[in-house]
Amino acid sequence: SEILDEEEGRKESNSDLKEKVAANFDTKKADSILAASGVSDDAAKASNITEQTNVLVLCAGGGTSGLLANALNKAAEEYHVPVKAAAGGYGAHMDIMKEYQLIILAPQVASNYEDIKQDTDRLGIKLAKTQGAEYIKLTRDGQAALDFVQKQFEN
Structure with a gap:
């Protein structure tokens, strides 16, 4: 059962990873995250x-x-x-x-x-x-x- 828990955990971290990747490549999402955190795109x-x-x-x-x-x-x-x-x-x-x-x-x-x-x-x-x-x-x-x-x- 420990192995199954670990597998479950891995699935979860994969979806986290997908979200992070999406956030990095979907500029709209990244822009809104930056805007929300008060970071402006100065460059x-x-x-x-x-x-x-x-x-x-x-x-x-x-x-x-x-x-x-x-x-x-x-x-x-x-x-x-x-x-x-x-x-x-x-x-x-x-x-x-x-x-x-x-x-x-x-x-x-x-x-x-x-x-x-x-x-x-x-x-x-x-x-x-x-x-x-x-x-x-x-x-x-x-x-x-x-x-x-x-x-x-x-x-």
Whole structure:
């Protein structure tokens, strides 16, 4: 009778296994499980950026902008998103800006938005400015930084 119990147990674990396999291959079910557990599919969200996107982050001296550029590059690598970011100091950007699709102004140079907008519009480059707390969050959260980049191309 012990053997029979074991056989019964095996049947049960087989059906558990089938369920797990089904859950792994039925994406709807997996998605609803993830949604229910509060896990979002961040990688898929970020991957709306499909073409190589070069981002230039400008601040007063190049130091603060390096924080966001690094966060973007790290997240882009992690989530396999074709984004490359570089940091620069405001004023040294004129010769290189045409190589970028998006320029992000760090808070300390955000007041230059209108001046640089004439150049970015002429060159067909997106321009975004950031505020203090928002900028700090973006430097610490690569996924949010990628989302921020993506949003600039949605409008």
